[in-house]
Amino acid sequence: MAPVAAGLFHGDIDDKTLYNFVVVEGNGVKGMVDSGLLSEVPNLFIQPQHERIQFVTAVKNKEVKTTKHLPIIDLSELDDPTKHEEVVRKLVDAAESLGFFQIMNHGVPSELLERLKQAAHNFFNQPPEYKSLYLRGRVSPSSPIVKYGTSFAPEKAGKALEWKDFVSMIYTSDSDALQFWPQECKEAALEYLKTSSKMVRRILEVLFGNLGLEVIDKNEEYLYMGGMRVNMNFYPPCPDPELTVGVAPHSDMGTLTVLLQDGIGGLHVKINEDEQEESDGEWIEIPPIPSALVINVGDSLQILSNGRYKSAEHRVRTTSTQSRVSIPLFVAPRPGDKIGPLPQVVENGGIPHYRDFLCAEYMNNFFGKAHEGKKSLDFAKISP
Numbered sequence: 001m002a003p004v005a006a007g008l009f010h011g012d013i014d015d016k017t018l019y020n021f022v023v024v025e026g027n028g029v030k031g032m033v034d035s036g037l038l039s040e041v042p043n044l045f046i047q048p049q050h051e052r053i054q055f056v057t058a059v060k061n062k063e064v065k066t067t068k069h070l071p072i073i074d075l076s077e078l079d080d081p082t083k084h085e086e087v088v089r090k091l092v093d094a095a096e097s098l099g100f101f102q103i104m105n106h107g108v109p110s111e112l113l114e115r116l117k118q119a120a121h122n123f124f125n126q127p128p129e130y131k132s133l134y135l136r137g138r139v140s141p142s143s144p145i146v147k148y149g150t151s152f153a154p155e156k157a158g159k160a161l162e163w164k165d166f167v168s169m170i171y172t173s174d175s176d177a178l179q180f181w182p183q184e185c186k187e188a189a190l191e192y193l194k195t196s197s198k199m200v201r202r203i204l205e206v207l208f209g210n211l212g213l214e215v216i217d218k219n220e221e222y223l224y225m226g227g228m229r230v231n232m233n234f235y236p237p238c239p240d241p242e243l244t245v246g247v248a249p250h251s252d253m254g255t256l257t258v259l260l261q262d263g264i265g266g267l268h269v270k271i272n273e274d275e276q277e278e279s280d281g282e283w284i285e286i287p288p289i290p291s292a293l294v295i296n297v298g299d300s301l302q303i304l305s306n307g308r309y310k311s312a313e314h315r316v317r318t319t320s321t322q323s324r325v326s327i328p329l330f331v332a333p334r335p336g337d338k339i340g341p342l343p344q345v346v347e348n349g350g351i352p353h354y355r356d357f358l359c360a361e362y363m364n365n366f367f368g369k370a371h372e373g374k375k376s377l378d379f380a381k382i383s384p
């Protein structure tokens, strides 16, 4: 690493060499930043003007919008008969409008949340040579259920790279997770997945209950949450956050995403078009709240609900001071499942807005493209 790093940012390195260093060799954005030679943002990471996230707007919107648009829901109140209906209404309202909300008293212990953030730092603090084993599937025993990388789709020409490294751990079974997931984070990630699953089921039951599906049976449970993946995202400090993005605008693919973010901030969600008349900007920040988890609706839930629930378009700003970590649990149907708008939602002469499709095909389409807002849904949309 040293010879490349030494020449990295002194004008004698071309984009291709830097790309190889960061993406192909697996040094990541962190490896580039850790070289200590970075005084400005390299060309590869500079976003076009319209993709940049201005700080002033973010702060202003945060003050104006947070309370109305971002409910903080105490999930334990679902068990209180005097508060149950009100909580159901809050969950449904949030899923129908912004597609984003925060939850407290969710059943995932604060101690575990702390351990998860530490586990993410532990993994990313490993040397690039170690992390890149997961990049190339060279770790022994090798497994396709772990992927380390940088940026969402770095190979897409014409798109600036995102200022983010990640490790993605697909859940197939407990024993696979304990055997194949990186040892720095496997225990905490698996516990997160297990404890969150109960809460996710509860929220899905409320949301589907509101659509007229009373109880989620085993088959439906697989359909809504049979596929799970824990990611750990690492955003190193950036010399000029105004020029870069941590994650470009996108929606998530599954039904729900549970997101743990640390205290640094930077996650932004787009306000629905029809709510914009009273705002002077279209993005609001989801402020970090200790012990809370962020929940957002993904494309699959928008499709299953025939558009009643809205998958949330979101993006991440970088910061110049400290590294940020976030840990999403992506909950989705299994790749082999076929989904489409639920008959109960479309019945009585309603019009389906999406076609039925195999989730594996949706995934291929989703992961085969760079992040581009909610365009991922076009794959399933039926044109009017």
Ligand SMILES: O=C(O)CCC(=O)C(=O)O
Pocket: 231, 233, 247, 252, 259, 261, 266, 267, 314, 315, 316, 325, 326, 328
């Ligand atoms: O880091 C965050 O806050 C969000 C990350 C995200 O949107 C994703 O990994 O899909």
Ligand SMILES: [Fe+2]
Pocket: 250, 251, 252, 314
């Ligand atoms: Fe996301």
